[in-house]
Amino acid sequence: MPLADRQAGACVYVDTIDGPAGGVHVSWNAGQSLTEAALGFMEPDRLDHRGPVIEHGARVGSLMDETIKRVLTLAGFRTRDAAELNDLAPGTHVAGRQPRQWFIEYILTEGVLGLIAAIRSCDPSGDDSGESAAGISAEDKARLTGRGIRIVQDGLHRLTDDDRQEFARVFRRLAGAMYSQAMACRGFWKADRLLLELPDELCLPAQEPPTVAGTSVTRFQVLAAAYAALLGSIELADEDTVDDDDAVKITEAWTGTLLRRMGQAPDEDRQELIRLFREAACEETDSAYMAFASGFPEAIGLVEEGD
Incomplete structure (x- = not known):
């Protein structure tokens, strides 16, 4: 033809x-x-x-x-x-x-990028559809995303050189894919270009190496910890920082995405993701974040009865 x-x-x-x-x-x-x-x-x-x-x-x-x-x-x-x-x-x-282990990395990377972009795009002036929204101030956006971003940046110091390079490639690849999907669904002018800028920000090493720099970690561990921290920041924030409706909208959107992705995965991948979240909870130094992360898999239904 x-x-x-x-x-x-x-x-x-x-x-x-x-x-x-x-x-x-x-x-x-x-x-x-x-x-x-x-x-x-x-x-x-x-x-x-x-x-x-x-x-x-x-x-x-x-x-x-x-x-x-x-x-x-x-x-x-x-x-x-x-x-x-x-x-x-x-x-x-x-x-x-992609190899099976890529699937978990993809889910977590998508969530970290999506949560940061969702928080930063929640403007006090409301969205462009004309619906009113309380929004989040610039200072509160920095506060809500700061912990997750620091975990990623600190994690760079604890990765091998090869893992560090692959980490950056995965972030850029997924950010580009998510932006293209948003552009296809919402149109060129409404797609959030912030997604394309996030990888460079996240892959900048922290100004000061973390005190645990000598302890090696995997990319999966860093991403799971950042994901849980971002959700925890929203969940633990007061209403003056983020309106309850905005908080529910963001968290339900991204925990829902996580569960949909895992619905397509074999049980061993689900168990591995649960293990990563529980590991992230054990590494938490803040008691409130530790409590949130410890109960997170059960709270969203990732843990099934009998697990």
Whole structure:
């Protein structure tokens, strides 16, 4: 089928060729009007006018291919540019599912980024839909997110060099995927660009190394501790800091996301996540946060009867 005759949108096809270039490919088709316009300006008698239309078509294709790649990443697939495997192949090559341990890291990273973005986007002036909201002041936003951010930044000192680099890559990859998903759902102007800025902030080492810098930790442990701390900051805050309705809206949204993700996971992954949260509670130095983190898995229904 000619490209111009295809419906606009993501095109999925399977290349049956043997070798690494074979498999599932996803690319963006701009649709008939733009494709025909670009092809039309490639005609010999119109070469002097080809620039704007052809360049616009290329920009649209590049933007949408990058969005497709990020959405696939968010869904747990490994991807790469198809051109890396075959110079003539367009779009994105789907290289398979992420390893199982990536799933827990993905859930926790998504939650840390989402909670910080949700707190910071809760403005006192209300949201852009016109609904009234008490919102959160700039000072209170810093207070609510500060503990979780410090845990991530302090954790960098306790990771190996390889883990530190992978930590930054995961944050950037997930932030880009979440932003692309928000852009697809809410539109370009309403998608929160704060998500794209968060990885750089989170991956800045703390000004002073933590006193426990010599104790090694895993990326999973750092993320679980930060996730629990962010939720605990909201749960333990008084109403002058965050309105009850705003607090419930944020916490229910992200604990609900956590439970939906885990609903797709095998039981051993759920048990591992529970273990990480309980480990984070044991590491807490503040008694109120420790009490919250200790009961968190049961409170949201992550622990099932008999566990």
